[in-house]
Amino acid sequence: MQSTEINRPREPQSRQIPPPWLGTLRLTLLTLAGALALTTLALLSSGVSPLQAYRILIFGAFSSPSRFSDMIMLAAPLLLCATGLTLTFRSGLYNLGVEGQLALGAVAAMLPLRLLPELPVPLLWTLCFACAAAGGALWALLAAGLRLYAGVSEIFAGLGLNFLASGLALYLVLGPWRRSGSASMSGTELLPRDLWLPTIGTLRLAPLAPIVALAALAVVWWALQQTRWGLELRAVGLNAEAADRLGVPAHRRIAQAMAACGLLAGMAGAIQILGVFHQLIPNISSGVGLLGLLAALLVRADPCRVLPVSVVFASFTVGSVQLPLALGVDSSIAGVLQGALVLFALLARGLVSKPR
Amino acid sequence: MRPSPHRLLALLFAVALLGACSQAPAAPPTTAPAAAPPTTAPAPEEYVFGMVLVGPTNDGGWNQAHFEGAKYVETKVPGTRLIYIDKVNPADRPNVQVEQAIEELISQGAKFIITNSAEFADGTNVAAAAHPEVYFLHASGDAVLRGVAPPNVTNLMGRMEYGKMMAGCTAALQSEAGKIAYLGPLIDPETRRLVNSTYLGAKYCWETYRGKPADSLTFKVTWIGFWFNIPGVTLDPTRVATDFINEGYDVIVSGIDTTEGIVETNKASQAGKRVWAVPYDYREACTQGEAVCLGVPFFNWGPRYAEIIADARAGKFTPQWEWIGPDWSDINNLETSMIGFVKGPALTAENAATLDEFIRKLADGSLNLFTGPLNYQDGTVFVPAGQVADDKTIWYTEQLLEGIEGQSAP
Numbered sequence: 001m002q003s004t005e006i007n008r009p010r011e012p013q014s015r016q017i018p019p020p021w022l023g024t025l026r027l028t029l030l031t032l033a034g035a036l037a038l039t040t041l042a043l044l045s046s047g048v049s050p051l052q053a054y055r056i057l058i059f060g061a062f063s064s065p066s067r068f069s070d071m072i073m074l075a076a077p078l079l080l081c082a083t084g085l086t087l088t089f090r091s092g093l094y095n096l097g098v099e100g101q102l103a104l105g106a107v108a109a110m111l112p113l114r115l116l117p118e119l120p121v122p123l124l125w126t127l128c129f130a131c132a133a134a135g136g137a138l139w140a141l142l143a144a145g146l147r148l149y150a151g152v153s154e155i156f157a158g159l160g161l162n163f164l165a166s167g168l169a170l171y172l173v174l175g176p177w178r179r180s181g182s183a184s185m186s187g188t189e190l191l192p193r194d195l196w197l198p199t200i201g202t203l204r205l206a207p208l209a210p211i212v213a214l215a216a217l218a219v220v221w222w223a224l225q226q227t228r229w230g231l232e233l234r235a236v237g238l239n240a241e242a243a244d245r246l247g248v249p250a251h252r253r254i255a256q257a258m259a260a261c262g263l264l265a266g267m268a269g270a271i272q273i274l275g276v277f278h279q280l281i282p283n284i285s286s287g288v289g290l291l292g293l294l295a296a297l298l299v300r301a302d303p304c305r306v307l308p309v310s311v312v313f314a315s316f317t318v319g320s321v322q323l324p325l326a327l328g329v330d331s332s333i334a335g336v337l338q339g340a341l342v343l344f345a346l347l348a349r350g351l352v353s354k355p356r
Numbered sequence: 357m358r359p360s361p362h363r364l365l366a367l368l369f370a371v372a373l374l375g376a377c378s379q380a381p382a383a384p385p386t387t388a389p390a391a392a393p394p395t396t397a398p399a400p401e402e403y404v405f406g407m408v409l410v411g412p413t414n415d416g417g418w419n420q421a422h423f424e425g426a427k428y429v430e431t432k433v434p435g436t437r438l439i440y441i442d443k444v445n446p447a448d449r450p451n452v453q454v455e456q457a458i459e460e461l462i463s464q465g466a467k468f469i470i471t472n473s474a475e476f477a478d479g480t481n482v483a484a485a486a487h488p489e490v491y492f493l494h495a496s497g498d499a500v501l502r503g504v505a506p507p508n509v510t511n512l513m514g515r516m517e518y519g520k521m522m523a524g525c526t527a528a529l530q531s532e533a534g535k536i537a538y539l540g541p542l543i544d545p546e547t548r549r550l551v552n553s554t555y556l557g558a559k560y561c562w563e564t565y566r567g568k569p570a571d572s573l574t575f576k577v578t579w580i581g582f583w584f585n586i587p588g589v590t591l592d593p594t595r596v597a598t599d600f601i602n603e604g605y606d607v608i609v610s611g612i613d614t615t616e617g618i619v620e621t622n623k624a625s626q627a628g629k630r631v632w633a634v635p636y637d638y639r640e641a642c643t644q645g646e647a648v649c650l651g652v653p654f655f656n657w658g659p660r661y662a663e664i665i666a667d668a669r670a671g672k673f674t675p676q677w678e679w680i681g682p683d684w685s686d687i688n689n690l691e692t693s694m695i696g697f698v699k700g701p702a703l704t705a706e707n708a709a710t711l712d713e714f715i716r717k718l719a720d721g722s723l724n725l726f727t728g729p730l731n732y733q734d735g736t737v738f739v740p741a742g743q744v745a746d747d748k749t750i751w752y753t754e755q756l757l758e759g760i761e762g763q764s765a766p
Contacts, residue, residue, distance in 0.1 A: 064463060181754065182545075183543040183544075183579065183763070184542035184543065184544060184582065185586065204456075281446055282586075286446065321441075321449075321460055324442075325441060325464055
């Protein structure tokens with residue numbers, strides 16, 4: 001069963017018998033070396049100086065206040081998704097439906113904005129986040145229900161529900177919620193300015209977004225590491241049947257983990273609506289859920305390390321915007337680096353654990 | 357709940373599928389921006405201008421026309437240098453908004469920014485308000501007309517209505533089935549008025565030169581939902597074009613940014629069908645299917661871009677809403693005419709001569725197709741009998757005209 005071990009989120013300390021930091025160091029070095037080698041190869045093949053490209057990719061997002069704000073506004077929903085996914089990974093689930101949960105959260109966030117626009121703005125924001133959380137959680141529970149009661153793998157249930165959620169967003173954008181007099185996939189009418197989350201000066205940084213994300217991370221870390229509930233969740237992830245026999249309500253924990261992940265993804269959807277796009281667009285998730293999956297995979301669902309990885313991934317993405325301008329290389333190289341990191345992290349884990 | 361090998365396989369498969377679905381293969385690889393060497397400080401007299409494009413610079417349509425217009429500025433206004441970011445749309449760059457792209461250009465030294473999509477209207481105005489020291493040109497927009505633009509924004513659009521009338525006329529002259537299809541992008545006032553213009557041109561030439569009654573002409577529009585194909589989001593224009601041909605339409609007039617209309621028509625023609633295409637936007641679009649190309653109405657942005665940028669550089673920027681027609685003395689003069697029409701190899705010599713006569717009538721003003729009575733699809737009056745529609749009425753067209761099949765989205 002070697003192959004399954006590679007991919008599987010599990011307790012970091014359970015594997016390494018020699019000094020644990022040595023294993024971690026080897027893993028990290030292997031991962032970085034592999035990912036950099038692959039990305040460098042891609043850069044060299046397009047005739048670009050890898051050093052300059054890396055400088056932009058890694059530090060680009062920190063080179064001006066406006067880029068830094070954009071990085072934060074991408075990192076916040078990313079962190080929410082990745083945080084949620086640590087819960088599902090820890091309970092042994094691959095919640096691929098996170099994209100759809102985010103999209104449904106975004107759709108749900110639009111409901112109070114459209115139905116009760118006359119409410120006081122802070123109340124409206126609260127309602128938005130509440131609806132988004134409920135929408136995301138509901139969507140995740142659907143996948144959990146299919147998993148628990150119909151035997152459908154949550155991977156495929158999630159995938160199917162992703163299509164359904166983006167279909168719903170599309171339908172709303174082109175149908176009932178379209179701009180007056182037009183029908184375009186480009187999105188609904190922009191929200192009135194006073195409904196946008198307040199930003200710092202002329203920057204696009206809305207402080208509420210990172211605050212919500214960090215608070216969510218703290219709660220999840222606490223719940224996973226410090227509570228009996230978290231212990232049970234991890235037990236279910238290690239062996240659901242054994243946990244069940246030992247008196248852990250495994251089904252309930254699985255459903256709770258999914259719902260919590262959906263709730264956080266839904267809140268990420270509310271941030272996309274209120275803080276980033278200020279309208280509903282068909283691709284409202286903009287791949288943040290998928291990136292969150294990569295981030296969670298890279299750190300083996302360790303809530304302590306989800307934050308730095310989310311920031312790093314967001315920096316790559318924001319930094320890469322300058323690549324075509326500065327070096328004439330396509331910005332999708334950021335995706336290559338992100339993907340390569342995850343791939344080599346998985347590979348390195350496989351290699352390091354093999355000799356046992 | 358230990359993951360078993362097939363669960364892992366399922367995951368990998370699912371991730372691959374997800375990746376495949378979330379990618380947008382539509383845009384061909386972009387050529388590197390030739391004029392953007394690694395960030396060096398601009399030379400003292402250099403004037404850097406930036407362009408944000410919604411699609412790739414080599415799309416053979418709308419974006420390529422803009423891009424070549426910008427390259428023209430570089431050659432005509434000495435000391436100017438173009439930098440650009442293309443493919444700024446939620447499919448190709450999901451995490452990049454137009455304001456971000458604009459700021460990247462400004463940080464690279466751009467003093468003047470051109471944005472080229474209707475979708476960029478709000479973003480352009482927001483960025484312009486945040487950067488009062490930079491001038492902005494929003495192509496195809498009307499924020500200045502509506503009085504909502506900051507003072508450093510100007511609007512420019514070509515009167516493609518004339519180009520589309522020529523397109524419609526050409527289609528009607530050559531069609532054997534009397535069935536013309538219009539491959540529409542998304543629905544908004546601009547696209548409605550362009551479909552209407554095509555229909556008016558087709559109807560006029562069908563009645564006047566072919567001598568047939570208007571009701572024997574079928575004119576249908578299918579909207580794909582965006583300016584170009586976004587897999588999984590829009591209708592697939594390739595599929596729509598094939599459907600048109602299978603339904604017996606023998607001329608496809610394109611209104612989208614890209615060239616699927618002519619490409620598919622060309623394939624059908626090679627398979628033995630008698631079909632033709634009228635592409636759009638870019639002067640050389642016929643090269644995608646010479647054998648079926650009746651001609652292409654095109655935008656020639658360069659000359660006016662050059663004037664506006666030269667003015668801005670000289671400190672004489674004037675915000676205005678401009679809607680510029682062809683240079684009627686020579687519509688294909690690339691130094692003077694904003695709108696042109698290149699005849700395609702598939703247009704017969706006889707039809708070409710008839711088209712020339714039609715163009716002459718438009719040029720000398722003896723023919724104005726926006727003359728009443730014209731009704732909207734639902735029967736309400738667009739232009740009353742004996743009157744001629746003014747610019748605002750045409751610009752803000754609310755519906756398709758009576759006689760056109762397809763959705764108006766009022």
